[in-house]
Amino acid sequence: MNSSSAEGKRRQRFDSLVAVFHQDMYRFAAWLSRDKAIAEDVVQEALLRAWKSLDSLRDDAAAKHWLLTIVRRENARYFERRRLETVDIDNLTASQAALLAETPNEEIDDLRQAIFGLDDDYREPLVLQVLMGYSTSEIAEMMGLKQGAVLTRLHRARHKLMDSVAQE
């Protein structure tokens, strides 16, 4: 196979993976960073890194996990670099507030705000389980935690959300 053909196929493979998983990458980044603009930057960086290391992905069935792990790492890098302070929920920037843009469903809006207000430790496993469909053992592996700790965080996250919504 000549090099241009190999590169073409490599690009085709990359584009196919990105087409399938871009939405997951963006939503994961957005809920990790709680900021739409930062999420876009993180996804850009993650795509670049994924492109460079695409050949290390041997099985495309594992692509989602691989890409989300890159997003997670890039998000951590971003915050390390910028040394951003934690989000003050009463004083959001436009880009942070954009994540909470109102929908026609008031209940969903309230819940979205409650999720936004969760600590990172609770929000991340919840997003990974409910939105991304991962099992608690997979979440434990991704976050470097024991499965019991993930279960506890998920349990607390749901109770916090139920309490928040009940107070609305």
Add this chain to the structure above:
Amino acid sequence: MTSEQDKTFQALDLKIAKALQIDVPELRMPELPDIDETNVTSLPVRKRSMKPLWFAVAATVVLATSISLRTSSLFQSYESLAEEVLAHLDHEPDSLRITDVAVTERRLMRVVPASLARFERDTSLITYAKSCVINGNEVPHLVIQGQHGPVTILLMPEERVSESTPLDGVSVKGVILPVGKGSIAIIGDREEQLEPIQENVVNSVAWTT
């Protein structure tokens, strides 16, 4: 956890899934640098099973009818959704085992997340559940045990079809049913009575996307 708590959390999860589904901006692909030629490796080629199993033959048959959409997977182009669905069985021969071991509730919830569909488990024995890619979309791939062997079910919320499309292989038969804004494919042995299974499945699934 009591069943009441379980139901409360399931209902909550549905709402959480909706709340988490924020709008996604159009993809902005970064400028991708050239990769050193020496580092470029050939793509892994998906090898087709050479085992003389009935489902292997299914992928090669002429379909009785086809859907006008031209579909493609990550690796291979197909002339129709029907063709890709049948070929997909060939990609996962492990799914078509005869067994009485059911997948766990947890695995089922992982493969059919609340953000995609609400799936009420009926009395069917679900023996396989995996998230697969059909026509570039993630699709829950389930297998239940029918009277004449495994029956494959593909939940395809993103694949709209205008009418029921029969799937016709040498040893298998099936159908792609329009369900709401998506569709569900059900494929089993030629001897299998698929109609009651179709009815159960369609009544058990509600898209949440």
